[in-house]
Amino acid sequence: MAERGLRARLTGAVLALGLLASACSSSSDAGDGELSAVDITKTAYQVPAVSLDATTGESFSLTESTEKPLTLVFFGYVNCPDICKMVMSNIASALTRVDEKVRDDVQVVFVTTDPARDDRQALAGYLGRFDPTFVGLTGEIEPLREAAEGFHVAWQKGKKLPGGGYDVTHGTQIFLVDGEDKVPYFWKQDTSAAVLAEDLTLLVKES
Incomplete structure (x- = not known):
């Protein structure tokens, strides 16, 4: 219950930053030819030009290294007990539902909010369970915070857990980065794979 309370307060803080400035259709509207993503x-x-350490073993710039027409960016961490797994699973499932052309035009980037534990190896193992093509990013705390601030994502280390370790509270939106390194849309954490697949198909056609 305490964890849910922390996440609820964090979500409220993020919404206060203006993430819901524009109205959007309900996520249940998949298939009607209109985007279900939140329109901002x-x-x-504007995506910050910050470079981080990628699971590929190379430096990865959120502006220079995102070469595909569409990039999905999610901030989370390997030891996240629930939401991160659900979101990444839905993204992976959505990409199995779209045409090959759509899949080829979408890149997925997972940025850690727990750099103390999430090194390249940990991220690679985690993301490999969903899709080995997903790119994980880690690095020093300041560049990671700069990246998060660019997406208006709040995150902080939580209290120690009874069984050891600690939780990390963080924003849970799936962000879309376009070819101009801007973030015009995002999806909420509970967006289904079917809805996300429909939106990606529409966005690739428009790009």
Whole structure:
């Protein structure tokens, strides 16, 4: 219950930053030809030109290394007990539902909010359970915070857990980065694979 309370307060804080400035259709509207993502095109965030350490073993820039027309970015951590697994599973499932052309135009990037534990190896093992093509990013705390701030994502280390370790509270949106390194849309954590697949198909057609 305490964990859910922390996540609820964090979500409220993120929403207060203006993530819901634009109205959107319900996520149950998949298949009607309209996007179900939250539209923030009027206040689209500019992706920070920060470089992090990628699971590929190379430096990865959120602006220079995102070469595909669409990039999905999610902030989370390997030891996340529930939401991160659900979101990453839904993203992976969505990409199995779309045409090959759509899949080829989408890159998925997972940015850790727990760099103390999430090194390249930990991220690679974690993301490999969902899709080995997903790119994981880690690094020093300051560049990671700079990246998070660019997406208006709040995150902080929580209290120690009874069984050891600790929790990390963080924003749970799936962000879309376009070819101009802007973030025009995001999806909520409970967006289904079917809805995400429908939206990605529409967005690739428009790109």
